[in-house]
Amino acid sequence: MGYNCVVCVKQVPDTKRITGQAMKEDGTVNRAALPAVFNPEDLNALEAALRVRDEHGGTVTVITMGLPAACEVLRDALFRGADAVVLVTDRRAAASDTLATSYILSCAAKKLHPDLIFCGRQAIDGDTAQVGPQLAEKLGFTLITYLEDLKLDGRVATARRNVGNGYEVVRARLPALFTVVESANHPRPTAVKRAMKSKKARAPVEVAKAVDTELPSATPEAKAVETKKRCAELAARGLQIMQWNLDDLQADLSWCGGAGSPTKVHRIQSIVLAGGDYKEFPPTEDGVTRLLGELIEDHTIG
Numbered sequence: 001m002g003y004n005c006v007v008c009v010k011q012v013p014d015t016k017r018i019t020g021q022a023m024k025e026d027g028t029v030n031r032a033a034l035p036a037v038f039n040p041e042d043l044n045a046l047e048a049a050l051r052v053r054d055e056h057g058g059t060v061t062v063i064t065m066g067l068p069a070a071c072e073v074l075r076d077a078l079f080r081g082a083d084a085v086v087l088v089t090d091r092r093a094a095a096s097d098t099l100a101t102s103y104i105l106s107c108a109a110k111k112l113h114p115d116l117i118f119c120g121r122q123a124i125d126g127d128t129a130q131v132g133p134q135l136a137e138k139l140g141f142t143l144i145t146y147l148e149d150l151k152l153d154g155r156v157a158t159a160r161r162n163v164g165n166g167y168e169v170v171r172a173r174l175p176a177l178f179t180v181v182e183s184a185n186h187p188r189p190t191a192v193k194r195a196m197k198s199k200k201a202r203a204p205v206e207v208a209k210a211v212d213t214e215l216p217s218a219t220p221e222a223k224a225v226e227t228k229k230r231c232a233e234l235a236a237r238g239l240q241i242m243q244w245n246l247d248d249l250q251a252d253l254s255w256c257g258g259a260g261s262p263t264k265v266h267r268i269q270s271i272v273l274a275g276g277d278y279k280e281f282p283p284t285e286d287g288v289t290r291l292l293g294e295l296i297e298d299h300t301i302g
């Protein structure tokens with residue numbers, strides 16, 4: 001039996017390759033100084049879904065909510081083996097916190113009727129690890145976090161969860177949502193054949209931008225006609241990135257963007273750990289006794 005798998009992926013700033021000041025003076029992220037990449041654990045989530053499809057059949061559809069630039073991660077997902085990709089983009093989604101983001105993603109997921117949804121455990125920029133659990137709650141799906149290994153037998157999933165100091169095996173009925181950790185797998189690299197085939201895949205918003213650049217003096221009507229024609233050509237060749245806005249999702253606007261975001265950021269602090277912030281204890285009986293004493297004293301344990 002084949003499974004309908006959906007993978008949620010996010011484009012994030014690459015914090016490992018900072019090319020200038022990472023933070024602006026107002027404490028917000030200076031995205032211009034940081035190249036954008038596929039959120040690392042979302043690659044593990046994609047790999048987990050691709051393995052389900054390879055073993056049992058079915059499809060893998062990748063969704064991202066973001067600016068048109070996020071099409072880069074969608075093309076990357078196609079190069080790695082995704083069957084279809086969806087860009088959810090809408091100005092009215094700006095300023096969404098995790099609650100609004102998961103609501104919008106839940107509307108998109110409902111359109112796809114998945115058996116399984118895979119998310120990364122955490123995004124390296126927002127870093128909350130909230131979107132996966134919130135999405136499961138909104139869809140009424142069983143939630144399994146910290147996924148390392150998955151076996152499927154009909155509508156029953158058996159999952160190994162990494163619980164930090166060991167693992168736990170749990171069983172659940174589908175539909176289910178999994179948040180996947182880095183230790184789950186080694187994401188497959190992009191396949192050259194797939195990259196050659198899908199490198200021209202474009203979302204309508206990207207096609208419209210190209211038409212705008214190539215035909216600067218055309219009327220808005222002529223540009224719209226040309227955009228529609230090019231999108232139809234791409235669709236005929238299986239190269240169209242699906243694009244949905246909040247109307248396509250029939251989303252309740254009071255749950256989206258700033259209106260649907262109760263989070264208020266009061267202060268952003270840059271914390272630099274100084275060398276003296278850690279202590280070393282020798283791996284001896286005396287060292288372990290001293291370590292335990294300190295941990296009990298500062299109430300970390302006991």
Ligand SMILES: Cc1cc2nc3c(=O)[nH]c(=O)nc-3n(C[C@H](O)[C@H](O)[C@H](O)COP(=O)(O)OP(=O)(O)OC[C@H]3O[C@@H](n4cnc5c(N)ncnc54)[C@H](O)[C@@H]3O)c2cc1C
Binds near residue numbers: 039097120129130261
């Ligand atoms: C008050 C406020 C305003 C904000 N305004 C904006 C804004 O205007 N523009 C903006 O870009 N961000 C904005 N953010 C950040 C935005 O809320 C988070 O980036 C987003 O909700 C995801 O949270 P996270 O990064 O902690 O992801 P996590 O919860 O750590 O992510 C876990 C997993 O969920 C999935 N996931 C997360 N985000 C997405 C996504 N967008 N698409 C698909 N899958 C996803 C991925 O699988 C990811 O690995 C704002 C945040 C706050 C608090």
